[in-house]
Structure formats: C-alpha cells, structure tokens
Amino acid sequence: MHKMMVVEKERSIEERLLQLKNQNDDSECRITACVILSTFIAVCGSFSFGVSLGYTSGAEIGIMKDLDLSIAQFSAFASLSTLGAAIGALFSGKMAIILGRRKTMWVSDLLCIIGWFSIAFAKDVMWLNFGRISSGIGLGLISYVVPVYIAEISPKHVRGTFTFSNQLLQNSGLAMVYFSGNFLNWRILALLGALPCFIQVIGLFFVPESPRWLAKVGSDKELENSLLRLRGGNADISREASDIQVMTKMVENDSNSSFCDLFQRKYRYTLVVGIGLMLIQQFSGSSAVLSYASTILRKAGFSVTIGSTLLGLFMIPKAMIGVILVDKWGRRPLLLTSVSGMCITSMLIGVAFTLQKMQLLPELTPVFTFICVTLYIGTYAIGLGGLPWVIMSEIFPMNIKVTAGSIVTLVSWSSSSIVTYAFNFLLEWSTQGTFYVFGAVGGLALLFIWLLVPETKGLSLEEIQASLIREPDRINQS
Numbered sequence: 001m002h003k004m005m006v007v008e009k010e011r012s013i014e015e016r017l018l019q020l021k022n023q024n025d026d027s028e029c030r031i032t033a034c035v036i037l038s039t040f041i042a043v044c045g046s047f048s049f050g051v052s053l054g055y056t057s058g059a060e061i062g063i064m065k066d067l068d069l070s071i072a073q074f075s076a077f078a079s080l081s082t083l084g085a086a087i088g089a090l091f092s093g094k095m096a097i098i099l100g101r102r103k104t105m106w107v108s109d110l111l112c113i114i115g116w117f118s119i120a121f122a123k124d125v126m127w128l129n130f131g132r133i134s135s136g137i138g139l140g141l142i143s144y145v146v147p148v149y150i151a152e153i154s155p156k157h158v159r160g161t162f163t164f165s166n167q168l169l170q171n172s173g174l175a176m177v178y179f180s181g182n183f184l185n186w187r188i189l190a191l192l193g194a195l196p197c198f199i200q201v202i203g204l205f206f207v208p209e210s211p212r213w214l215a216k217v218g219s220d221k222e223l224e225n226s227l228l229r230l231r232g233g234n235a236d237i238s239r240e241a242s243d244i245q246v247m248t249k250m251v252e253n254d255s256n257s258s259f260c261d262l263f264q265r266k267y268r269y270t271l272v273v274g275i276g277l278m279l280i281q282q283f284s285g286s287s288a289v290l291s292y293a294s295t296i297l298r299k300a301g302f303s304v305t306i307g308s309t310l311l312g313l314f315m316i317p318k319a320m321i322g323v324i325l326v327d328k329w330g331r332r333p334l335l336l337t338s339v340s341g342m343c344i345t346s347m348l349i350g351v352a353f354t355l356q357k358m359q360l361l362p363e364l365t366p367v368f369t370f371i372c373v374t375l376y377i378g379t380y381a382i383g384l385g386g387l388p389w390v391i392m393s394e395i396f397p398m399n400i401k402v403t404a405g406s407i408v409t410l411v412s413w414s415s416s417s418i419v420t421y422a423f424n425f426l427l428e429w430s431t432q433g434t435f436y437v438f439g440a441v442g443g444l445a446l447l448f449i450w451l452l453v454p455e456t457k458g459l460s461l462e463e464i465q466a467s468l469i470r471e472p473d474r475i476n477q478s
Helices: 001-021 033-066 071-098 100-122 125-153 156-180 188-206 211-216 220-231 238-254 259-263 266-282 286-291 295-299 304-325 331-357 365-384 387-397 398-429 431-452 459-476
Strands: none
Touching: 033 071, 033 100, 033 125, 033 156, 033 188, 033 220, 033 286, 033 295, 071 100, 071 125, 071 211, 071 238, 071 398, 100 125, 100 188, 125 156, 125 211, 125 387, 125 398, 156 188, 156 304, 156 387, 211 238, 211 387, 220 238, 266 286, 266 365, 266 387, 266 398, 266 431, 286 295, 286 365, 286 398, 295 304, 295 331, 295 365, 295 398, 304 365, 331 365, 331 387, 331 431, 365 387, 387 398, 398 431
16 A cells, blocks of 8 residues: 555656746746845845854954953954854744745844844953854854745746856855955945945845745735746746745655754755755865955965955956856756866975975965965855755755755855864864865765755756655655
C-alpha cells in the first residue's frame, strides 16, 4: 500500500514538473518597471550591508585614535557586527514568514538605523559596540530576506541576474567606504551607512509583497494583485498563480515545517549544499580580506590611501561581471571560476609575504600583494560573494525555507564572526600562513562545488522544487 502511494505521488509530481517545463507563458518573462523598482528598493539594504562589511577597513585608524581602542577592542568591535547578524539570522526566517518579506525589511531598517546612529555619535566603546550589534542584527535579517524576496518576484529567465544585484549593491557600499574612508571622518561614514535604510523604509510602501509568501498564508486575492503589479496590468497571470498555489500546497501537504523535517532524507542534500557554500564563503577568508583590506596593504608596505582608492574604483565594475554572467554561464561554472581565482590569489599573497619575510624582491612584493588582493576580491565578487545567497533562495521548498534559510544564514554569520575576530591574531601568528590556509580551503571548495552543487539556471522555483521532491522519492522507492 505504501509503495502504491509513493508511486502515485511520484507520478503526480512528475506530471506537474512536465507541465511546468512545457509551458511557455510570455507574461512570466516580462521585466516590468515594478520588478525593477522592487528589486532596487530591496537591495538598498544590501548597500548598507556592504558599508558595514568594509567599515572597519575605512574607519580603523580614526576609531582607534579617537576612542583610544586596543587591537583586541577593535577586533571585538569588528566581529560584533557578524555576531549580531548571527542573532538576526536565528529569527530571520520566522519573521519573514510571520510578518512577510516587506515588514521584515522594515524591522531590519529600524535596527540598522539605530545601530549606525549609535556608532556615529558614540562617546565610548560601549555605545560603539551597541551600535555594531544592533546594525548587525538588522544585517542578519537583510541577508536572508532580500535574496529570498528578489528570487520570489523575478521572472525565471533573469532571476539569477536580479538576485545577484544584491551582491552588486553590497560592492557599491564597499566601494563607497574604501573610497570615502580616505577623506571622510568615521562618524560621517556611519551616517552614510544609515542613508539607504531611510530610502528603503519609504520605498517599501510602493512595492508589492512576495506572491509566494501570499500563497503560503492563503491570500489568493492579494497573490493575484501582486502578480498583476509585477507582470503588468494586461498580463495573463492565471497560469503562474495556479503554479505557485499548486506547488505551495504540494510541499505543505508533504510535511509540516519543523526543525526535524530538515533531516528527512529528501532534504539533506539541499541542506548540505546550502551550509557548505556558506562555510566555503567565510573560511576562504572573504570577510577578513574585505574587512581588513587596509591592514593587509599596510603590512605589505603598499600605500593604504592609494590602495583603498583603487579598490573602491574597482568594486562596482567587477561586480557587474557577475550580474551579466550569472544567467548566461550558470551557477556552477561561475562558482568554479570564482573559487579557483580565490584559491590561486590566496596562495600568491602567501608567497608575497613569504618573500617579504625573506627580504627578497622588496621593491616588487608590495605591488604584487596589492594586485593579488585586488584579483582576490574581484574573483570573489563574480561568484562566491553572491551565488551562495542566490542558490539558498532557490533550492529550499516553501515548507522548509524558513527553518533551512535561518540555519544557513546563522552558519554564514557565525563563521564570519569567527574569521573576522581571529584574523588580526592570525596575522600576528603568520601572515603568509594565514593566506596559505585560505588557499587550502579554496582547493577543498572546488571539490565540493564540482561534486555537489546543482545547476538551477533557467528553472522556475516551482520546477526546482518539483525536481527536488521527485528525486528523493525515487531513492526511497528503490
């Protein structure tokens, strides 16, 4: 009897998957002004994310001097953002499903604004740390809800490009900090970090809620209104609305969302992929290099002012490469290219510091280190910087997206906090050894991506979910 139910279930899912693949609805391929506006408003939070990520690089000297901080105190300050983000990650998924995507972004804006203002007007380390934690909690919410929201509103043929714009705006925030940190006071930089949050607070009044969240909570009328705004007033949204409702009910009926559901056989693979990509992203050294770029350049003997300015100018163009290629190359080729570049450049930075320690080629090693750091950040931005979040927003079905997304986001920020806090101490242990470790992680990452990470280019979220449900049933049946 059980086998017959499994076979029947598999047949219905396969039929639905075939229908999804064969259908060709032009309305789902339209890129409307509403989709562009909604994406822009969502990624305003990502700009603040980028400012926070690079803030310690641009503000390090000024903060340590004005508030008389030790290296340990400043390292703690830098890592508190990622610690706060880990706290935010714990509640991000649940808030996004209870409040909706838009209201969760409003909450994150409030926390970020409070945090940035606390930093900007801090008179001692207590207010500085409070602001860093508050903005960090907001960033933890942003890092989950923004890519999920964009993936749920975008047409499938450009979903990767629109979701990757999250990374583009992060890099814009980084560019602003690297460039402006040379001549703006650290308090002004903090106020600039709060500015996009104000823009998002206002903009969210004019964009629709995610249609997939509306289907999840059973608001069918609002679902249709949302799709009409996103696809155009004259579009035939009946088929897309039906697909969303059917797939949402299918995964809802399959199991109730709970922590134990994650360990069902059919979900283990997606959970391993999601967590694995986040661990790779952080332990390959990305947070450390972005947060302490000025420290690395200073240790290499390269001008921090010149280096930060050039990095700032380089940030946006190299992020554009990822936006252009993500829906042309696909997720896997871009990830493999990105991680290969990070692995090679990490090893070369280690070689440069080894030569510096041996006092060989002293006139070349500073420039060589700067070039390698630039290439490291560039290869990170075109793939590993944004694609783990893109893939995370795609692979989890609606019934486990809350729990799985929260866990994956928590893993990302927890590991980032560890790397960010430990980096200064690792540099004191061995500068070259630190980058050799990052390079070794990159080598293992290549193997992980090659063997496990799926390609999701060109598939709708419903097609991805149907295929993820179908494959475990075949395994269980056999």
